[in-house]
Amino acid sequence: MGATIIEKIVAARVGRPVAAGEVVWLPQDIVTARDFGGASVVKNFQDAYGEDAEVFDPERIRFTFDCNAPANTVGYATNQQLCRRFARKHGIRVHDVDAGIGSHLLIEQGLALPGRTAIGTDSHYNILGAVGALGQGMGDIDVAFAFRNGQVWFEVPPTVRVNVNATLAPNASAKDLTLAVVKHFGSDGLLGKAAEFYGDVIEQLDLPGRITLASMGTEMSALVCFIPPNGAVLDWLGRRSGSAPEGIAADADAVYAEEVTLELGEIEPMIACPYSPDNVHAVREVAAGNVRVDTGFIGSCTNGRAEDYAAAFAQLEGGHVAEGVTLKLVPATREVFAAMLYSGLLEKLFNVGALVHNQGCGGCAAGQVGMTGAGEVQVSTSNRNFRGKQGAGQTYLASPATVAASVRAGRIAVPEEAS
Amino acid sequence: MSEFVITGKAFPLEGSDGALVSGIDTDMIFHNRWLHITRLEEMGQHALGNLQGYEDFPERVEPGMWVVAGRNFGAGSSRQQAVDCFKALGCVGVIAVSVAPIYLRNAINAGLPIAQVPALEGEVQAGDELTLDMEVSTLTIARSGAVLPAEPPVSSVQREILAAGGLLRVAHE
Numbered sequence: 001m002g003a004t005i006i007e008k009i010v011a012a013r014v015g016r017p018v019a020a021g022e023v024v025w026l027p028q029d030i031v032t033a034r035d036f037g038g039a040s041v042v043k044n045f046q047d048a049y050g051e052d053a054e055v056f057d058p059e060r061i062r063f064t065f066d067c068n069a070p071a072n073t074v075g076y077a078t079n080q081q082l083c084r085r086f087a088r089k090h091g092i093r094v095h096d097v098d099a100g101i102g103s104h105l106l107i108e109q110g111l112a113l114p115g116r117t118a119i120g121t122d123s124h125y126n127i128l129g130a131v132g133a134l135g136q137g138m139g140d141i142d143v144a145f146a147f148r149n150g151q152v153w154f155e156v157p158p159t160v161r162v163n164v165n166a167t168l169a170p171n172a173s174a175k176d177l178t179l180a181v182v183k184h185f186g187s188d189g190l191l192g193k194a195a196e197f198y199g200d201v202i203e204q205l206d207l208p209g210r211i212t213l214a215s216m217g218t219e220m221s222a223l224v225c226f227i228p229p230n231g232a233v234l235d236w237l238g239r240r241s242g243s244a245p246e247g248i249a250a251d252a253d254a255v256y257a258e259e260v261t262l263e264l265g266e267i268e269p270m271i272a273c274p275y276s277p278d279n280v281h282a283v284r285e286v287a288a289g290n291v292r293v294d295t296g297f298i299g300s301c302t303n304g305r306a307e308d309y310a311a312a313f314a315q316l317e318g319g320h321v322a323e324g325v326t327l328k329l330v331p332a333t334r335e336v337f338a339a340m341l342y343s344g345l346l347e348k349l350f351n352v353g354a355l356v357h358n359q360g361c362g363g364c365a366a367g368q369v370g371m372t373g374a375g376e377v378q379v380s381t382s383n384r385n386f387r388g389k390q391g392a393g394q395t396y397l398a399s400p401a402t403v404a405a406s407v408r409a410g411r412i413a414v415p416e417e418a419s
Numbered sequence: 420m421s422e423f424v425i426t427g428k429a430f431p432l433e434g435s436d437g438a439l440v441s442g443i444d445t446d447m448i449f450h451n452r453w454l455h456i457t458r459l460e461e462m463g464q465h466a467l468g469n470l471q472g473y474e475d476f477p478e479r480v481e482p483g484m485w486v487v488a489g490r491n492f493g494a495g496s497s498r499q500q501a502v503d504c505f506k507a508l509g510c511v512g513v514i515a516v517s518v519a520p521i522y523l524r525n526a527i528n529a530g531l532p533i534a535q536v537p538a539l540e541g542e543v544q545a546g547d548e549l550t551l552d553m554e555v556s557t558l559t560i561a562r563s564g565a566v567l568p569a570e571p572p573v574s575s576v577q578r579e580i581l582a583a584g585g586l587l588r589v590a591h592e
Contacts, residue, residue, distance in 0.1 A: 023576050025591075040457045040499060048587035067454075075455030123497040123521055139499035139525035141586050149591045153576050157520075187442055188491035192520045221491055221519050276442065365451065384495065388469045389446045 002251025004159035005226045006194040009115050009134045009248070018156050020257065026154040028060070028146055030111055030118040034102050035065040036365065037121030037140045039079035042086045044144035056150035058091040064102025064120070065095065068368055069360035100333030100359035101301050103127045103135065107211070108335050110241025114229055114248040119146060124301045124383065126217050126224040130210035131237060132248040134224060157194045157223050158257030161250075164199035166264035170417040173311060174209030175303055175381065175399035177201060178216050179270035183280035184262055190222035193257065196250060197227050201267075207233055208305035215302040216383050219277040269414055271379075272397035275387040283402050283414050294376045294393070296327040296407035297369070298400050299362045303381035304332030306339040308400040313348055315404035315415050321353030322410035327403075328355050328370050330362030353407075363390055379406045423553035423578055425532050427511035429543050430480050431487040432473060439516065439540055441489035443470060448493065448501040462500050463507030482509025485549050489515065489540065493522025502526045514549060514558060516540060527577045528586040534558060534569040542567060553578055 001019075003011060010018050013027050033041040045053070055061055063083045071077035080097070087094045095105055103125055106112040114132030119125060121143050128135030142152050168177060195217065205213065210227045217225035229237070229247050237245050269283040298304075298312050309329065321327045329349060331337040337359050340346040350356060362369040364382050372378050372393025381403055385395035398406070401415035432440045447470040449462065456462055467476040480486075486505055492515035493501060502525045505513065512532030516539050526533040534551050536558050543549065548561035556572035559565070583589045 023574060036451075036454050036496075037498065043457055044587055073455060079455055079457065121497055123495060137497040137521055139497050139502070139521065139528060141499060141528040142524065145528075145586050145589075145591075151591075153586075155574060155576070187494060188517060188519075191491060191517055192523075218495075221494060223520050384444075384446075386444045386446050386495065387471070388450065389444075 001255060002253035004194065004250045004254045004256065005132070005196055005228070005248055006134060006159055006224065007156060008250070009117065010154065010156055012115060013117060020156050020158040023153060023155045025151045026117060027151045028119055029116040030060050030062065030106065031143060031146045031150070032062045032064050032102055032118070032120035033083065033143050034067055034121050035076060035080050035083065036067040037143065038063055038083040040140035041121065041143045041147065042082055044140055045147050048144065049148050053148065055090050055092065055147045060150070061092045061147060062102070063087055063092060063094045064099065064105060065097045066099070066101045066361045067365035069097035069358065071097070072368060098334060098358070100331070100336070101304065101361055103301055104304070104332045107131060108240060108333060110237060113237055113241055113245040119143060119152060123218050124215050126222065127211055127215040127301055129217065129224045129226045130207065130214035131233060132226060132229045136223065137218070157192055159194045159196060160190060161256045161259040162195050162197050163261040164197060164202055164264060165261060166199070166201045167266050168201065169266050169268045171401065171415045172267050172269050173399045173401060174205055174212040176267050176270045178213045179272055179280045179397065180264050180267050181213070181262065182216055182219055182272070182278050183270070185220040187219060187276060187278045188221045190217065190220040193222055195222050195225045197225060202227060203230055206307065207236060208307045211305065212302050216277065219383055269399060269402050271402060271412065272385060274385055274394040274396065277384055277397060283398065283412065287412050287414055291412040292377060293325060293379050293406050293411055295325065295370065295372070295378045296403040297363045297378060297380040297382065298327070298403050299330030299332065300364050300382035301332065301361070302383040303400050304330065304336060306336050306345070308381065309340055309345055309349060311418065312400040312404035313345060314418055315401050316352040316408055319352065319408050321407045325407050325410050326355055327353060327407045328357060328363065330357045330369050331359045333359050379403045379412060421554060422582060424550060425511055425553070426548060426550040427483045427485045429487050429545060429547040429549050430484040431543050431545055432470070439487065439489035441516070442491050442494060443488055444495035445493060445498050445501040445522070446495060449498060449504050454498060454500065456500060459503050459507050462504040466504035466508055477508060480508050480510065484510055486510050486513045487515070487539070487543050488513070490517045492518045494519040497521045497525070499525050499529065502529045502531055506531055512551065514539065514551065527580055530581050530585040532581065534573055535571070536567050537570050538567045
């Protein structure tokens with residue numbers, strides 16, 4: 001009997017075939033803790049195993065300070081320093097407040113490769129499904145346990161095979177496809193399941209687009225959304241890892257819990273209205289309501305790549321962020337920041353009115369960049385718009401192009417066709 | 420009685436329509452502005468502080484109560500505080516129609532009993548005595564005598580970790 005992608009990954013790690021429903025101890029190739037959760041990981045580790053206990057393998061553990069970067073309260077600064085002290089003692093590498101989003105670092109550095117396993121205190125770690133790796137966000141107890149043991153308990157989930165039949169309208173992008181998928185499944189439509197995505201429109205996604213889709217698996221309560229890597233993705237990963245990574249694919253006779261075919265037609269720009277990521281409508285319909293915008297945010301693990309900022313600039317070129325409106329940019333990583341800096345994109349975005357912040361998680365994390373006040377309307381490329389998450393205002397979720405078009409117009413607006 | 424049979428009074432989280440609230444995410448349970456807190460004793464006061472109508476939950480809940488909710492409880496982030504804040508208040512556990520996957524394992528790892536009961540809606544009133552039997556995966560409501568299945572069944576991992584007193588006390592080779 002054939003295996004799905006997740007069954008293959010787990011089987012390779014535990015050394016025997018597994019099927020959905022089995023509980024295993026799953027070895028991890030890399031275990032990380034960010035500044036949110038990191039201090040609790042350290043405290044749990046020391047309380048449970050003693051001050052002098054060794055970690056399983058310092059080479060396979062990282063701290064990634066991406067949430068409060070740099071710390072804006074003494075509490076967060078103290079937590080980060082506690083992690084740094086622990087890291088120095090154990091010889092663990094710290095990707096400090098200047099590095100960027102931890103999950104993206106794993107991809108950029110060639111540590112997340114098809115078939116690998118990773119956990120971190122980040123609920124969007126399943127983003128690694130974009131390269132065919134099994135990333136899982138876990139709490140600080142799991143991560144403390146894994147610091148010591150190098151593994152976590154894991155119940156092999158059922159897999160849903162999702163075939164997407166769709167094309168992207170000339171002014172639509174991977175984020176619009178993603179929002180259309182979230183609209184279909186809803187906030188718990190993939191609860192506790194793995195998903196595999198197939199179809200021409202999926203196959204044609206570039207790596208940033210795959211990251212966007214995989215990242216919002218969490219907003220459908222999926223454990224992970226796998227997008228089997230194509231040749232271009234494998235080539236890119238090969239250059240980053242200095243190896244020749246093999247792809248990963250389900251067996252032809254894999255057993256799925258469910259097979260779903262989404263007939264989405266030509267996907268137009270989509271937007272998730274307050275206060276749920278699955279409250280998705282066409283931008284065209286929302287724009288008809290003449291919704292005034294106070295601020296825009298482009299960044300997050302969902303849309304914080306250089307390609308996302310290029311798409312945003314295409315909408316702002318020749319114009320400017322509207323008077324009385326702000327646009328905040330938070331590149332995902334230092335590498336993205338550098339790419340924007342040296343290509344001149346940063347200067348161009350600055351000149352059309354963008355406020356450029358340092359790399360990291362930005363607006364998603366405790367208001368490190370830009371909380372909203374009561375009544376304030378934000379259009380954001382991030383992945384969550386729950387009530388109160390990013391302040392007292394209202395957050396709409398959309399593509400970089402839609403955010404840029406909207407801050408230019410001063411109201412929610414349909415982006416122009418990309419030239 | 421087995422350590423896997425747990426009884427407590429229900430504290431249902433209901434909306435203005437009387438239905439159990441669905442989609443209670445981790446920012447409603449334990450808002451991100453409190454994520455610097457690492458001491459359990461300090462967490463209880465913020466429990467459900469961002470859930471409309473339940474901002475005063477820490478004052479209203481009593482030790483020994485079940486938190487009872489609708490679908491997809493604990494969606495969102497991986498923050499352990501969203502589990503620990505209920506432990507801090509002495510809640511016996513969480514019963515929901517369904518639970519988001521990271522939250523589910525965080526509760527199991529912390530040794531906080533948790534179960535998904537699909538047929539929960541309309542069955543529970545405030546103060547009802549609820550008994551979760553984790554051996555046979557049922558929830559019994561004393562007032563009505565209803566016996567509802569937990570689906571999927573409570574996993575053996577949950578019992579093993581609960582018996583050990585949390586994941587970090589589970590011996591591992």
